[in-house]
């Protein structure tokens with residue numbers, strides 16, 4: 001008999017420096033959805049999350065409250081666990097880096113790498129960003145003092161430290177990334193990482209002496225191990241790596257996916273693989289760097305105090321709605337915008353109108369016309385065949401999307417089926433059929449088909465919405481709570497003769513007026529803007545008109561915010577042999593301009609130069625923007641086409 005297929009997925013272990021927000025929930029919900037999907041496909045899954053409890057940031061946060069670090073951390077970790085419970089996160093383990101089982105493995109790995117000769121003692125002098133727990137060289141700082149990742153002030157650190165010979169692994173890592181196209185995803189992040197490595201990897205400082213809230217260096221207790229070296233190791237310490245009971249490690253390592261935010265993709269796709277190579281441990285199969293949940297164009301952050309508490313949303317809207325919204329609204333890999341108006345709109349449109357109404361109308365008709373007993377399907381018409389065909393095409397298409405973590409695409413595929421079924425009701429008009437006794441069999445067929453679509457859509461959507469199958473099961477007289485993915489791949493499992501039960505709406509509509517918003521909600525304003533934008537179709541042009549544009553591939557050499565200009569980013573671009581400066585008013589969509597470095601964009605190269613804020617901007621970068629300006633992305637070229645190449 002063949003071994004059961006396994007699937008191991010991890011989330012980052014979150015810092016217990018404050019309560020979690022909707023951005024953290026987003027990542028964990030994605031990982032959970034992926035786990036549920038794989039489990040339904042018959043995989044033996046392992047899903048790990050946890051908390052990253054050491055480091056200077058936490059020591060200081062505790063000191064400010066007059067507490068010992070662990071006293072400060074414990075209740076916050078409890079709040080993590082309680083949030084995951086409320087979001088129906090089905091993790092197999094929750095690792096805390098202060099646990100003995102973890103600390104021991106970190107020390108063992110440190111020792112192993114030291115004994116191999118890849119760790120040496122030297123003097124560190126450089127800059128440290130405590131909120132990011134990251135070292136920087138002076139060259140990397142913004143304005144000579146600020147962190148390039150979070151923009152906050154760094155501190156000059158001079159201390160004796162242990163260093164990890166990361167530079168030694170640079171070529172091997174680059175080769176691994178090049179030989180394994182799926183190792184870093186999405187492609188944009190992969191390119192960023194390749195560029196970063198090509199600039200040269202420096203040895204990494206992996207110990208600190210100026211505070212003590214960390215795991216002691218096993219060979220020198222004056223030092224504590226750098227918090228990222230400590231934290232990354234959780235992915236194997238939780239599996240019992242190097243211990244007497246390493247059965248989980250044997251079964252599940254290497255991990256299938258480390259799901260992380262784009263800000264920490266570098267730690268996972270560069271530092272972590274180098275540590276693993278040094279420790280002779282196989283590398284994970286994939287690091288997937290997802291985008292951020294933004295608020296009105298800016299990143300949510302504990303320090304800005306603009307965080308959205310998932311607990312409040314759960315109280316108001318329930319778990320399935322929140323999970324559906326996050327997965328459907330944000331394209332995995334890109335940033336997405338959270339707003340309560342958009343959430344309510346999704347609930348009312350996709351969930352209450354499309355899905356909820358399909359269930360309640362279908363169940364009500366079985367109740368009314370067949371006394372609640374599910375009728376048999378009779379002879380299929382062309383229309384029925386078409387519906388069935390779409391239903392059968394949905395599972396493979398949704399699976400293809402889930403497999404690449406394209407949750408929005410997967411849900412949209414399932415909802416196309418839901419939408420088709422609603423249209424089928426209008427086309428078949430069961431209420432007309434019901435008036436004609438001779439059409440009884442036809443009416444039965446129509447209602448059977450509707451229940452069958454509901455069943456299939458429920459099965460396929462259930463990785464995303466853990467309560468859905470239970471709620472639908474209660475109504476359609478069939479238990480879908482333990483359905484396998486393959487149940488959604490076939491037609492005809494609904495049992496004629498079973499009894500439906502009318503219940504309350506699965507997704508009650510939310511009255512937008514109940515939101516604490518101005519009378520004219522932002523969503524409505526956006527809608528109007530969209531209408532205007534749609535009407536503005538431009539006049540027809542000839543090819544010659546188009547050919548006047550000189551569109552070129554331009555590689556970003558540097559990108560930074562223009563001081564005192566909220567909206568402007570200043571790009572230094574390489575266009576063939578030429579270097580250009582181009583200003584673009586897109587700063588609000590790129591909180592981390594640095595992340596654009598190395599990307600290849602599309603430039604209108606023959607636009608007359610223009611002075612903006614005293615800087616000459618030569619050319620214009622192409623962008624794609626939502627009609628309501630809620631989203632914007634610079635157009636990119638992902639292949640090896642060199643800079644300066646023509647775009648047409």
Ligand code: MSP
Pocket residue numbers: 011012013014015022023024026027052231232233234260261262263264291292293294299300
């Ligand atoms: N402790 C480290 C991770 C160590 S993993 C070995 C850490 N913790 S964190 O709590 O600061 O962030 C954890 C994750 O939350 C990161 O992947 C980060 O990208 C993600 N997010 C934080 N804010 C976010 C949004 N607004 N949106 C989406 N994800 C965001 O880094």
